[in-house]
Amino acid sequence: MSAAQAARFVEALAVANPAPKTELDFTSPYTLLVAVALSAQATDVSVNKATATLFAEAATPEAMVALGEEGLARHIRSIGLWKGKAKNVIALSQQLIEKHGGAVPPDRAALEALPGVGRKTANVVLNVAFGEEAMAVDTHIFRLGNRTGLAPGKTPREVEDGLMKRVPGSLLRDAHHWLILHGRYICKARLPECWHCVAREACNYGDKVLWPPGRAAK
């Protein structure tokens, strides 16, 4: 896909949703980091439900460590992989206190050194909490990058690099949100809803679904 076509694709999403934001609830870089760490293989809705009570009790690293693994587990048992996540959240909170004065560092290497924090989580925190141009490639963006021709790649990192290269600089700050929401609600895994996709003209997918199931073309 040419740079001009990629720009048209992302611009179409931007026009349709001028002020995109994450669907995870948070009130600080720390609560964002915890929410993202809890969100692996879980829906944002289920994470928000758990963090509503969790953050009322513990919204700082110090309070989280005081709450402890068992106390934390009481809030997040409904979320997939909760045991490992509970361990990581306590360990990363401890590390924030010991190495960063209880603050979330605005730095990729320091973020990725935290327990359970990989490149994707670091990218979300850098982008959403600190306003950096970073592209967190989740399952939706990985699929979308390949399907549409926007940024084909065999690995999330290849798709990330392709998007960082092709998305116009002026749109990079919010592109992560536009693409993730587009993949989640329109360019869905099993049935892309091309019939009402605002980026259809700029999309290279060869099997566009131009009519809702059950409604034949006239």
Ligand code: SF4
């Ligand atoms: S036209 Fe279809 S395949 Fe292309 S981005 Fe839109 S929903 Fe996805």
